[in-house]
Amino acid sequence: MVNVLQLVLSLLPLSGFWDRPQSTLNVLHDAFVHDSVEPPPTEPTKSIAIVGAGSAGLGVLKAILDLPESIREDWEVVLYEQRRAVGGVWLPDPPGYHVEPPEVPETPLYPRLHTNTPHPTMTYPHFPFPPGTPLYPDWEAVLNYHVDFAAHYNLTPHINLNHTVVFAKWHAHDGTGDWHVEVHAQHGEDEDEVVIRRTFDHLIVANGHNHYPHYPTWDGTKGWLANSQQGKPARQILHSVYYREPEKFANLSVIVVGSGASGRDMAQQIEPLARVVYQSIRETKETAPDTTVTPKPPIAYLTNYSVIFEDGTELFDIDAILLGTGYEFRIPFLSSPQSSVLLTDPATSFNSSTAQTLTTNLRYIFPLYQHIFSLAPTVPPTALTFIGLPVLIANCPSDFAQGQIVAHALANASLLPSHDEMLNDLISRERSVSARGYDPYYEGHRLVDGDTEAQDYQDSLVDYLKKNGAIPDDGRKYVEPWRRASRSQAPLLLRAWKRAGKLGEQERWLAGIETEDEWADLMARLAEWQREWENTHPALVASTYSSPEWLYE
Incomplete structure (x- = not known):
């Protein structure tokens, strides 16, 4: 059966998205939108709300739907996205859209944006970019990648576009509790806004952190x-x-x-x-x-x-x-005056040990276990989770790794360590950051040891699931060796790709490359090609990219 969204996308031109007529964007919206805003007719055993349809929201949604059907068959999983399509920051401004400060644009995306890392290192596992994609693609290729991912894995029935979460309030009762969520839905430019009020057992915040300017x-x-x-x-x-x-x-x-x-x-x-x-x-x-x-x-x-x-x-x-x-870590629908779940205080004197509620100092949301699970006394760990907070990391693979541990913790909360163990782990991590000369409350969710820590972090999440029997132990690390190698060689690869462009050879390098393994092999060959040239032309080698740190800031 042909997926409707894939059919729509096949008819869209690959350039000029910024200037596409609104009718074209409406077609894209209509292929996605689902108006089933009422709860299901039968009471679900578990209800989950995800906020945001960028890489984080799509990653955790896919991870939840990957659970065995026998576990999630009676679950309700709803994703709310306030914009007109999926893609998060990669979705451009609407046609004719312009705002002036202090109003904040929907996206920080600018028309000439290209990735600064090779796209195979940015992907969800086992879902590569299409054949022929330049190694450092423009924003439109990345947007289409997210749209294709949602369509390929049939995520769209769970996604509600033009649905803005206004507030989410936690109501504790009988040792548990639920979320009271208000959503404002806009189904057409000329239609009145619809107010939806729902309760959910679990809230997953996946709305990104590149919106509120610092x-x-x-x-x-x-x-x-x-x-x-x-x-x-x-x-x-x-x-x-x-x-x-x-x-x-x-x-x-x-x-x-x-x-x-x-x-x-x-x-x-x-x-x-x-x-x-x-x-x-x-x-x-x-x-x-x-x-x-x-x-x-x-x-x-x-x-x-x-x-x-x-x-x-x-x-x-x-x-x-x-x-x-940079940007500030703000979540208005959890914060005053809409909600009291998240305290926003740039000058807070609280820390992860003393905070009585979840807190953001605009650089760091704490206390969170593994940058994911709430450790605040007011909200249980699996009731409130965050996807996509780490900085200096490849988003799609990291988001999916985080999504997997969230999905399995929702299925079995006892999978997680005790609250005290998780808090001690967090405090130990913060002390480790301090010991390396950094302030953990300033660095926040930045993985300060760069690429090695970023890869180790992802591996640790999936290794934990394997160790505890949540997923089979295949003897492999989550982050494949080729990803580690390619990320560590990213400056070399960028120099290689630029040289291939000057020589008119980029299309030759891309010819016949389709699978994930072929993309990995391409990067290995490209790096070796550049390394050999630089060894024989030392006077011509650029020193600008001497450190990979610039890639992730």
Whole structure:
């Protein structure tokens, strides 16, 4: 039988999604939307609400549906997604959509975005990208990958699009409890919003953490913004969540703040058009590769006419400051005034041992076991779980690994260690982070040891399930050796792919590559090809990508 969504996608053009007519997007929506907003006619033995249809939500939904039918046959699993299609941050703005601060866009996606890691390392296990996909694809290929994943595994009957979770309140009773959830559903532009109120046994938060921008605070900001240069556009301080096209900054003097992915992309894209670009970074960081941007230290403060840096240097002729300064961990539907489940307090003095409720300091949600299970005294571990919080990690495979342990814990809560054991494990992890010279409450969900810790984390989740008999022990690690090798060689692979592009050989490398094993072999051959060339051309080797850290910031 032909899946309706796959048929719809086969008829859509592969380019120009940003400018597609609304009718086309409505077709995509209609293929997904399910209006069964009422609970099932028979009482389910377990009801589960998932919030978010990005990589995290799709991953945990797939993991739950992978449970044996005999376990989940009477479960109700509902996924609410507030936007018009699946894909999370990879779904672009609606046609004609534009917002100004303080309103936040639906997505931080910009039209020229490409991945900064090879796509085979980003995939859900055993579900590769289609043949012919460039090794570093654009955003549209990644969006289509998520849509294809949902269609291939028949996830769509559980997904409700244009459904916004407004609040989720935990009501404890008789040693257990349930969630009282309010959802606002919009089924058409001209139709009234429908308010849905439901109760669920379990809530899975999978709505991502790249939405609420973090703004540095500098003395003198208001005065600087109010004193634009004559004959120039009004000065602006703009977070990357609002960035879309570099042409807006043509012939301007720009400071880009930050050395992460968005900071590098903005600097690279703006530099050819701007009058001058500076990049404000910490001493241990590097400016955007393949550019001649001028490095500057962190900004100290602003005056009416200049920007002062921490080393005392000063720049006058600046028109715009662009912020690649990351995002805050906020979950409004769990927080005041909508709910009291999650305390939002940037200056909190609580820690994982003393917190009496789940808390976010905007960098870290705590206390959570394995970045997943609530350890707050107010909500049981399997009642509230989170998917997709870790940073510096490949999302799809990590989300699915997290999804597996959540799915099996929902089926059998006794699978988890005791509350005290889980809390002690969390405190031990935080102490380990401190021992390495980091503040765990500042680093939050960042896996500070980089790629090795990211892979070990995923393995530990699945190994735990095998050790406790939840899934068969096949003697293999969850993270395949080729993923570890390819992630560790990512800078080398990027240099190789760029060189293949300059030589016009990318299509030759991609020819005949279809399966996951073939993609793995391609990356191994490509890395060796580049390594041999660099060994014989040492003077030409770029040193910009000397560390893989830049890939995941």
